[in-house]
Amino acid sequence: MMRLKLGVAAGVLALAGSGCGGADAAAGSAFEDPVGRGFPIVTPPQSPAGSAEAVATLSPVPPAPQGTPAPQASMAPRESVAAGRPQSGVPARSSARVTAPDQSRGSVTAAISGYAACSAKGAVVLTATFDDSYAYRHVFLDTDGDATTGYQVDVEGGFGAEFMIEDDLLYKSAGAGWSWKQVGGAGPLMSRSGGTYRWQVKPAFAGDTVVFGASTEAGAEVSSPIVPVRAC
Numbered sequence: 001m002m003r004l005k006l007g008v009a010a011g012v013l014a015l016a017g018s019g020c021g022g023a024d025a026a027a028g029s030a031f032e033d034p035v036g037r038g039f040p041i042v043t044p045p046q047s048p049a050g051s052a053e054a055v056a057t058l059s060p061v062p063p064a065p066q067g068t069p070a071p072q073a074s075m076a077p078r079e080s081v082a083a084g085r086p087q088s089g090v091p092a093r094s095s096a097r098v099t100a101p102d103q104s105r106g107s108v109t110a111a112i113s114g115y116a117a118c119s120a121k122g123a124v125v126l127t128a129t130f131d132d133s134y135a136y137r138h139v140f141l142d143t144d145g146d147a148t149t150g151y152q153v154d155v156e157g158g159f160g161a162e163f164m165i166e167d168d169l170l171y172k173s174a175g176a177g178w179s180w181k182q183v184g185g186a187g188p189l190m191s192r193s194g195g196t197y198r199w200q201v202k203p204a205f206a207g208d209t210v211v212f213g214a215s216t217e218a219g220a221e222v223s224s225p226i227v228p229v230r231a232c
Contacts, residue, residue, distance in 0.1 A: 111134060111222045112128055112130055112213075112222065113128070114129040114196065115127065115128035115129075115212045115224050116128070116227070117227045117228070117229045118229065118230055118231060119205075119206035119207075119231055119232065120231065120232035123200045123201065123203055124200070124201045124203060124205040124206055124229055125199070126139050126198070126201070126210060127196070127197070127198045128197060128212045129195050129196040129197075130195045130196075130197065131195065134214035135216055136167060136215045137167055137212075137213075137214055138164055138165065138166055138212070138215065138221075139165040139199060139212055139213070140159065140161035140163075140164050140210060140213060140223075141161055141205055141208055141209075142159055142160055142161055142162065142209045142210070144160075145208075145209075147160045148160055149162065150173040151173050151178065151179075151180075153211050155211055155223050155224075155225060155226055156225065156226075159211050161211070164180060165188050167189065168187045168189035169182055170182070170187070170188050170201070171183060188200055208228075209226050209227065209229065210227050211223050211227065212224040
C-alpha cells in the first residue's frame with residue numbers, strides 16, 4: 001500500500017513538472033515573437049529620404065485662406081437726381097465744376113424777370129421769375145458792401161456775395177471761388193408758382209444788396225443787375 005501511494009505521488013509531481021516546463025517555453029516564445037508565431041511583422045512603407053513625397057508628408061498643412069473683406073462703401077458725396085445737388089449739402093455745380101460758373105450779362109430779361117427785394121413784417125422777401133430752360137435758380141446776397149469779398153459775381157459795379165440761395169437752400173461763402181457751406185434751419189423758399197419763386201430770409205439782410213442768377217446744367221449763368229433791399 002505504501003509503495004502504491006509513493007508511486008502515485010511521483011506521477012503527480014512528474015506531470016506537474018512537465019506542465020510548468022511547457023508554460024515557461026510558451027512564455028519564452030511569446031517574448032521573442034510579440035506579433036505571433038509564424039506571422040511576419042508588417043511595417044508601413046518608407047519613402048526615400050529627400051523625396052518630394054517625404055517633404056510633403058513632413059510639411060505642415062497651410063491654413064485655409066481668409067476671405068477677402070467686402071469693399072467699404074464710399075463716403076464721397078452722391079449726386080441727388082431729384083434735388084440736382086450732392087446729398088452732402090454742397091451746391092450742385094460744385095460737384096461737376098471746381099471753378100466758378102461761366103457768367104454772362106447778356107439777355108438777362110429773357111432768363112430772369114420780375115425780380116424784387118424788399119423788407120417787410122420782420123423779414124426780407126425776394127421774388128423773381130425764371131425761364132424754364134435754366135436748371136438752377138440763385139440769389140446772391142452781399143452783406144458787407146465789399147465787392148472784393150465772398151463769391152465774385154460778374155455784374156456791373158462788382159459784387160461779392162457772402163450768402164447764396166440755390167433753389168430751396170441757403171449757403172454761406174466758405175472761401176474764394178465756388179465754395180459754400182449750407183446754413184442750417186428752415187429753408188428760405190416760401191412758394192413757387194410756375195417759374196416764379198419767392199424766398200424769405202431774416203430781417204438782418206435788410207439794407208443789403210442782392211443779385212438774381214440762373215444757370216444751365218452745363219454751368220452757364222446769367223445774372224440780374226444789383227438789386228438793393230428796400231422797404232416794401
